[in-house]
Every structure is written in C-alpha cells, then in structure tokens.
Amino acid sequence: QSLTEIKKRGKLIVGTEPTFPPFEFVDEKNQVVGFDMDIANELAKRLGVKLEIVNLPFDSLIPALLQGKIDLIIAGMTITEERAKVVDFSKPYFEANQAIVVRKDGKFEPKKLEELVGKKVAVQLGTTGDLVVSEINGVQVVRFQKFTDAFLELQNGRVDAVVLDEAPAKAYVKKFPKFLISTVVDTGETYGIAVKKGNKELLNFVNQTLDILKSSGTYNKLIQKWFE
Ligand code: GLN
Structure with a gap:
C-alpha cells in the first residue's frame, strides 16, 4: 500500500x-x-x-x-x-489518561486503581485500560470488544466499574447520567x-x-x- x-x-x-x-x-x-x-x-x-x-x-x-x-x-x-x-x-x-467509571449510586467511588481489588471491572480487550487493570492482582477483569457492552454490564450491575480513556469516559457519562467518573489515573498516553x-x-x-x-x-x- x-x-x-x-x-x-x-x-x-x-x-x-x-x-x-x-x-x-x-x-x-x-x-x-x-x-x-x-x-x-x-x-x-x-x-x-x-x-x-x-x-x-x-x-x-x-x-x-x-x-x-x-x-x-x-x-x-x-x-x-x-x-x-x-x-x-x-x-x-492527542494526549490521554485512564478514567474509572462507576454507577452514580454513591456505593463505590474508587479514587485509586488499587481500590479495584476484589471488584469486577470491565475493559475493552487489548486496550491500555485492559493492561493497566490486568496488572493489579486480585481484580476480576471482564473483557469486551465493544465499550457499549461494557457500559451495559455496568448499568445492569454485573460489573463494578469500567476503565477506559478519559475523553470517551466523559462522552459516555454525558450520554448516561447514571454513571460518573470517580477518578482519572495519570497514565500519560499519547495517540x-x-x-x-x-x-x-x-x-x-x-x-x-x-x-x-x-x-x-x-x-x-x-x-x-x-x-x-
Ligand atoms: N487508547 C487506548 C488504547 O490504545 C484505547 C483505544 C480504544 O479503545 N479505541 O489501548
């Protein structure tokens, strides 16, 4: 080509x-x-x-x-x-960091990646979000091909959080007011x-x-x- x-x-x-x-x-x-x-x-x-x-x-x-x-x-x-x-x-x-998205019910609002230990966390297969979460021992990582499916799982309560790049996290939270970004982890990525x-x-x-x-x-x- x-x-x-x-x-x-x-x-x-x-x-x-x-x-x-x-x-x-x-x-x-x-x-x-x-x-x-x-x-x-x-x-x-x-x-x-x-x-x-x-x-x-x-x-x-x-x-x-x-x-x-x-x-x-x-x-x-x-x-x-x-x-x-x-x-x-x-x-x-473009510059990017990873965001943790949770349900806005006040039950779980992690401020650090380490707080995901013992939780079910949805990511997109093969992304840097997947890498970052998979590095922490004791997190149950659930991998999806589509972020839309990952957020469906969060909505249904089948996972506790979704980890993904900050800008798309903001876009999803804007679209689904039931979610919020509990924290942004400084990963210093560039696209x-x-x-x-x-x-x-x-x-x-x-x-x-x-x-x-x-x-x-x-x-x-x-x-x-x-x-x-
Ligand atoms: N920036 C992340 C990565 O490269 C996610 C990209 C994406 O999901 N489209 O892994």
Whole structure:
C-alpha cells in the first residue's frame, strides 16, 4: 500500500473500532463519525481518494494492518513500546489518561486503581485500560470488544466499574447520567496513527498532514467541534 497504490486504487482504507466517542462512534444515520474520522477524511481528501472505514474489534486492528487489509489504524490508539515493535506510529496527535467509571449510586467511588481489588471491572480487550487493570492482582477483569457492552454490564450491575480513556469516559457519562467518573489515573498516553512497519512514504504523508492540520487551525477547529 504505497501512496501510488492507494491513489491507483482510488481509496484509503482506514481501520477503527467505533465505540470510542468522540473519536469514532456510530451516529443516528448509522455513519461512523468523530474526531479521528475527520482526520481520516482529511487524509483521503489530500490524497484525492475516497475513504473507506473498516470497523473491527480493537485487538484485530494491528493484525489487519499487518495482513494488509487496511492502510492505517486511526482508533485513538495509544503509542506503546509493544505496539511500536510491530507497527510504525505517526507523531502523537492527542494526549490521554485512564478514567474509572462507576454507577452514580454513591456505593463505590474508587479514587485509586488499587481500590479495584476484589471488584469486577470491565475493559475493552487489548486496550491500555485492559493492561493497566490486568496488572493489579486480585481484580476480576471482564473483557469486551465493544465499550457499549461494557457500559451495559455496568448499568445492569454485573460489573463494578469500567476503565477506559478519559475523553470517551466523559462522552459516555454525558450520554448516561447514571454513571460518573470517580477518578482519572495519570497514565500519560499519547495517540498515534499506525501504518505498516517500514511504510515510510505513507508515514511521512500522515505526519505532514498532521502538521498542516495543526498549522492551518483545522486541528483546533476539530477539537472544538468534538470536545466542546
Ligand atoms: N487508547 C487506548 C488504547 O490504545 C484505547 C483505544 C480504544 O479503545 N479505541 O489501548
């Protein structure tokens, strides 16, 4: 998937996992929209090709990229050492931390990750939230492919908390006033766009586009559009 090949094919294929608002989620019209998807559109526009969005479980995104089924991963994906061994990441384009979301009944409002010991905690399979929670001994981790399912479990009382990135946590809490963020754990993550390892041409194009989006003010407009 060199730039030439993508142009010849006439479409840029982007993989994402669309239960991660406001970065990527399914709207009323059944379209996948969000901050990341606007960036994806900008990339396609600058290449003069159509955008095709492929929805996959989060832990299938890297395998799909390695198999050449998608050109890019744009999925609020944290740049981690482990992932950077198998894919190449763009420059960071967003900063994130993990949030603990609970029911707003005053019964359990953990202020630290350690307070999750002995509790049932829902996460999305293969995310940094999954990693952070799985590192603590004595937490019963329940893994879901979709955050919508994780929050359904929280609503039904089958889990005590959901751990996920702060911005989507805020979006879910806004949508479901029965939940609240009990604390934010400073994990100091940054998101990057992933390309197949060694695809320098595509990586340079992505980085160049991110620079242009920032210097032209488009990036700030997108922040206002999706976060305010
Ligand atoms: N930022 C987190 C990660 O990379 C979660 C991303 C997501 O669920 N879309 O693991």
